[in-house]
Amino acid sequence: MMKNILAERLNRGWQGILTMPGWLHLVLIIGFVTILPPFIGNYWTHVLAYVGIYVMLGIGLNIVVGFAGLLDLGYVAFYAIGAYSYAFFASPKFGIHIPFWVMVPACAAFAAFGGALLGIPVLRMRGDYLAIVTLGFGEIIRILINNLDALTNGPQGLLRIDPPTIGTFKFTTPTHFYYLILVGCLLSAFFATRLNNSRIGRAWIAMREDQDAAALMGIDILKYKLLAFAIGASFAGVGGIIFASKMGSIFPDDFSVMVSVNVVCLIIIGGVGSIPGVILGAIVLIGIPEVLRAVAIYRLLAFGLLLVIMMIFRPMGILPSARRKLELKKED
Amino acid sequence: MSLILTPELIITQIINGLTIGAIYALIALGYTLVYGILLMINFAHGEIFMFGSFAGYFVLAWFFQSGFTVQHVILSIVIAFLFGMVVSSVLGIIVERLAYRPLRNAPRLSPLICAIGVSIFLQNIMMIFIKARILMYPDVFPEGTVDMGSISISYFQILIIAGSILMMAGLFVFIKKSKTGKAMRAVAEDKDTAALMGINVDRIITTTFAAGSSLAAVAGVMVGMYYSQIGHMMGFVPGIKAFTAAVLGGIGNMPGAMLGGYVLGVAEALGVLVLPAQYKDVIAFSLLVLILIFRPRGIMGEVVAERA
Numbered sequence: 001m002m003k004n005i006l007a008e009r010l011n012r013g014w015q016g017i018l019t020m021p022g023w024l025h026l027v028l029i030i031g032f033v034t035i036l037p038p039f040i041g042n043y044w045t046h047v048l049a050y051v052g053i054y055v056m057l058g059i060g061l062n063i064v065v066g067f068a069g070l071l072d073l074g075y076v077a078f079y080a081i082g083a084y085s086y087a088f089f090a091s092p093k094f095g096i097h098i099p100f101w102v103m104v105p106a107c108a109a110f111a112a113f114g115g116a117l118l119g120i121p122v123l124r125m126r127g128d129y130l131a132i133v134t135l136g137f138g139e140i141i142r143i144l145i146n147n148l149d150a151l152t153n154g155p156q157g158l159l160r161i162d163p164p165t166i167g168t169f170k171f172t173t174p175t176h177f178y179y180l181i182l183v184g185c186l187l188s189a190f191f192a193t194r195l196n197n198s199r200i201g202r203a204w205i206a207m208r209e210d211q212d213a214a215a216l217m218g219i220d221i222l223k224y225k226l227l228a229f230a231i232g233a234s235f236a237g238v239g240g241i242i243f244a245s246k247m248g249s250i251f252p253d254d255f256s257v258m259v260s261v262n263v264v265c266l267i268i269i270g271g272v273g274s275i276p277g278v279i280l281g282a283i284v285l286i287g288i289p290e291v292l293r294a295v296a297i298y299r300l301l302a303f304g305l306l307l308v309i310m311m312i313f314r315p316m317g318i319l320p321s322a323r324r325k326l327e328l329k330k331e332d
Numbered sequence: 333m334s335l336i337l338t339p340e341l342i343i344t345q346i347i348n349g350l351t352i353g354a355i356y357a358l359i360a361l362g363y364t365l366v367y368g369i370l371l372m373i374n375f376a377h378g379e380i381f382m383f384g385s386f387a388g389y390f391v392l393a394w395f396f397q398s399g400f401t402v403q404h405v406i407l408s409i410v411i412a413f414l415f416g417m418v419v420s421s422v423l424g425i426i427v428e429r430l431a432y433r434p435l436r437n438a439p440r441l442s443p444l445i446c447a448i449g450v451s452i453f454l455q456n457i458m459m460i461f462i463k464a465r466i467l468m469y470p471d472v473f474p475e476g477t478v479d480m481g482s483i484s485i486s487y488f489q490i491l492i493i494a495g496s497i498l499m500m501a502g503l504f505v506f507i508k509k510s511k512t513g514k515a516m517r518a519v520a521e522d523k524d525t526a527a528l529m530g531i532n533v534d535r536i537i538t539t540t541f542a543a544g545s546s547l548a549a550v551a552g553v554m555v556g557m558y559y560s561q562i563g564h565m566m567g568f569v570p571g572i573k574a575f576t577a578a579v580l581g582g583i584g585n586m587p588g589a590m591l592g593g594y595v596l597g598v599a600e601a602l603g604v605l606v607l608p609a610q611y612k613d614v615i616a617f618s619l620l621v622l623i624l625i626f627r628p629r630g631i632m633g634e635v636v637a638e639r640a
Contacts, residue, residue: 071441121625129583129624131373131444132575136617139572147610261448268445301456307449312434315442 033182037175045174047290049246052181053239054286057263058270058278059188060235065264066273067196068228069208070123071131073260074138077118078111078233080145080255082240085110087158087250088151100164100245104238111237112230119229123222138260146252157251161244177246184242188235189275195231204228262286269310271317280318337605340482345601351489351558353597354496358551359574360581360589361503362544368520368584369540370436375447376427377548378571379454380420384549385556385566386458387419388412389469396470405472409557416553417546423454424545425538433534451567458564466563469556492554499550500590503543507586512539520584569613576620582630591631595619 037045057079064072085107089098098106122133145152152158164171164180171177195201203224206214215221244250262285270281285303292299310317359381366374395401395408431450435443473491477484507513518526519536527533555570556562577596581588596616603615623630 065441071444121621125624129579132572132579133617133621133624135572136576136620140614140617143610143614147608265445265448268441272441297460298456300452301460304449304451304453304456308431308446308453311438311442311446311449312431315435315438 030186034179037178042174045178047287049174049178049181050290051282051287052178052185053243053246054263054266054282055185055279056181056188056239056242057236057259058266058282059185059192059275060232060239061263062232062267062273062275062278063192063195063204063235064228064232065267067201067204067208068225068232069204070225070228071264072134072229072232073131073257073264074118074134074136074141075232075236075263076255076257076259077134077138077141078114078236079240079243079259080141081111081114081233082107082237083244083250083255084145084152084158084240085237086241086244087161090162090245091158092160093153093158097162100162100241103241107237107241108234109237111240112234114237115230115233116226119226123225123229135257135260138255138257142252142255142257145255152252155252157249159249161248161250163248164245171245177242181242181246184238185279188238189279192235192275200224200227265307267317269307269317271320274317274319277317277319284318341605342602343483345605346598347483347485347489349598349601350594351492351597352601353577353594354493355551355554355558355570355593356574356577356596357590357593358496358499358547358554359570360577360593361500361586362548363575363578364581364583364586364589365516365540365544367578368586369516369523369537370432370443371440372432372443373447373575374432374544375444375571376450376454377544377574378567378569379451379458380424380427380545380567381548381552381555381570382458382562382564382567383423383454383552384416384420384545385552385562386462386467387549388416388553389467389556389562391415392470392472393467396472401470401472405474408472413550413553416549420545420549420552421542424541424548428538428541433537451571455564455567462564464564466561469560469562471560473557488558492558495550495554499547503547504586506543512536516540573613573616576616580620580623580630582632585630585632588630588632595631 036048040048057075061072061075064070064075086100086103088094089096089103089106090100091097118134118137122130122137125133146154148154171180196204203214203219206217206219207221207224211221243254247254266281266285267278268281269285270279271277284306289299289303292302359377362377362380363374366372366377389412391412392401392408395404395411401408427450431446432443435446473488475487477486478490507516515526515531515536516539518529518531519533523533526536551570555566573596574593577592578589579592580596581590581592583589596619599619600612600615604612607615
């Protein structure tokens with residue numbers, strides 16, 4: 001009997017949590033994540049911070065893939081642009097030391113510019129061509145980084161990159177960066193949500209669902225594709241600068257094609273077009289392998305298998321986008 | 333660059349380019365065949381190529397150790413090729429059956445992600461199996477060159493170029509003349525109608541994967557013998573290059589894939605004359621971007637609707 005009552009109570013409590021208004025969920029989750037670091041120690045804080053960078057990348061690429069429906073397999077290029085731009089302007093390499101906070105918008109702009117530059121020639125292409133050209137672009141950027149020794153030191157990488165500072169306070173410990181990345185994630189999620197619900201976001205959705213119909217409705221397809229590309233890239237630029245400042249040194253190998261593949265996969269695993277999905281996807285794809293480092297040799301094996309199984313049994317992702325449901329409800 | 337561009341050097345590089353191009357072309361055909369029928373990028377094709385190469389390696393290494401290669405060089409090479417083809421075909425069929433078939437009507441991103449998963453899975457299986465070593469292909473092919481003035485072509489280059497042309501001609505005849513080939517073309521055109529005409533679509537798709545995979549295996553064994561080193565990551569770059577070649581020629585178009593392979597190989601080989609060798613891949617991808625800007629359907633591609 002006691003057990004039943006307990007179960008009943010728990011169940012009611014759970015139902016209560018589920019039926020709470022959405023913003024309360026958000027507050028609860030953010031609160032939980034905020035108080036986490038002291039309890040979990042440096043290693044886990046580091047792992048979560050790493051997951052957080054991928055959340056930012058995922059949110060950014062989600063704009064390109066999920067909102068606008070363009071498959072970009074070279075997203076790492078913009079991440080690299082962000083990271084290296086910061087390293088050029090805030091390391092002993094050229095003796096320039098521009099503050100982190102000035103470089104954040106600058107790196108976002110550089111990456112967006114890179115996105116537009118790539119976008120102008122390639123956005124006329126069909127989906128699969130676009131995928132492979134962007135894949136090629138990502139590789140080109142990596143090869144350039146690897147070989148332009150005068151600028152990037154090649155495989156030796158750029159070292160002693162300045163950490164962010166506020167007044168005299170320096171970001172040094174994993175916990176500091178944890179909070180920096182948390183703020184980054186929250187802002188990214190906020191911007192992405194606002195974008196999705198804006199006129200631009202609706203244009204993207206229309207374009208994704210039916211490009212010809214959208215064009216007939218007066219949407220300038222090329223302009224909106226370019227916009228998606230540039231805005232998505234700017235998120236990666238910010239992710240890149242945070243990564244560079246956190247690591248303190250960056251190497252060409254940090255920007256391999258696997259980064260792009262990981263980000264695309266985490267979006268799809270989480271649920272295309274859904275921001276909670278991106279977060280969950282990053283935890284599953286980036287966090288869990290990190291935890292499994294002990295069995296490193298089987299880690300990627302399991303990763304590959306997981307992708308296959310997910311696609312077969314839950315192709316819409318773990319937390320699919322709510323937009324479909326929303327649209328259906330409105331029609332009732 | 334201190335290099336002097338003599339005509340001999342250029343011709344030598346063109347021959348080198350054709351050799352690599354032949355390999356790209358063989359792999360590219362697998363991409364194009366699958367794409368033509370399923371409209372999916374078989375991202376794991378590079379790994380199928382890798383498995384073919386390893387299968388050939390194990391046969392050759394075994395023959396080499398037992399001394400069989402001393403008397404029967406040609407026979408052991410032929411067996412290595414055949415074994416590689418069998419292993420890759422079986423692998424291609426298994427992958428299609430287990431990973432791609434359940435997704436045949438899924439949204440277009442799903443099969444691609446699934447293929448990426450298969451690719452990572454296969455790479456790591458092989459890595460665990462060979463303990464991440466680099467293996468040396470046994471050196472069994474007779475050394476020697478055909479000399480014409482100051483230009484020399486090695487026997488092996490001749491084998492690669494001639495062998496690939498032979499394989500491709502065989503595939504071409506198979507697709508154009510045989511009943512199965514006709515069925516493949518019908519399925520590529522319209523799966524549902526083909527099924528109504530009594531074609532077993534599943535079986536045709538299986539055949540397509542087997543054919544593409546065996547060509548990849550041939551390329552794999554050739555690469556192993558040509559570069560003499562193989563590793564579990566060897567499929568990635570040739571895979572992307574071959575896909576580039578397929579797109580270059582016009583994806584879904586078989587002669588296009590062959591042409592794309594040769595064009596890419598020669599362009600890379602000539603590009604190395606004017607640019608440092610590290611930029612070889614940059615040349616390949618830049619070529620791809622340029623072609624797609626000025627001729628989006630590829631060199632020989634048909635016009636395909638934006639939304640397939």
